[in-house]
Amino acid sequence: MSKNNALPDSAPNESTDSLEIAVSLEKPSVRSAIVDGKALIDSGKSKADAARTIFDLIKNESKEVIVAAFVEGATLTPKGALTYWYNCRRRASKEPSRKR
Numbered sequence: 889m890s891k892n893n894a895l896p897d898s899a900p901n902e903s904t905d906s907l908e909i910a911v912s913l914e915k916p917s918v919r920s921a922i923v924d925g926k927a928l929i930d931s932g933k934s935k936a937d938a939a940r941t942i943f944d945l946i947k948n949e950s951k952e953v954i955v956a957a958f959v960e961g962a963t964l965t966p967k968g969a970l971t972y973w974y975n976c977r978r979r980a981s982k983e984p985s986r987k988r
Contacts, residue, residue, distance in 0.1 A: 911956040918957055921945035925961025936972070938962035943976035 913922065924945065925938040939962040946954055951973060958969035 911950075911952045913953065913956055913960065915949075915953075918946055918949065918953060922957050922961035925957070926963075929961075929963055935962045935964055935968075939964065939969075939972040940976060940979075943973070943980070947976075947980060 913919065921942045925942045928938040928941055929935065939958050942957050942961050943954060946957060949957075954976075955966065955969045955973050958964045958972055959966055962969070962972070964972060
């Protein structure tokens with residue numbers, strides 16, 4: 889058996905860890921949402937509150953942009969941000985007429 893199933897010591901398995909897509913967060917509406925999210929975190933609000941606020945402000949942006957904004961503005965991990973994006977999107981679809 890010449891094949892070794894172990895990963896090489898010098899190269900960790902990054903195939904599942906680095907699925908990041910380069911996203912620009914320079915749009916004024918996105919920057920504003922990030923600033924608002926950071927302000928909520930700084931004032932003691934929860935990450936969920938910050939994420940919901942960010943989502944409400946930029947819900948028409950792509951998933952990648954919203955998730956990146958959650959990471960920066962609500963201090964979430966990329967995986968946590970994706971979960972929050974899913975939950976915010978689901979909540980918004982259940983309450984289409986509700987405005988914050």
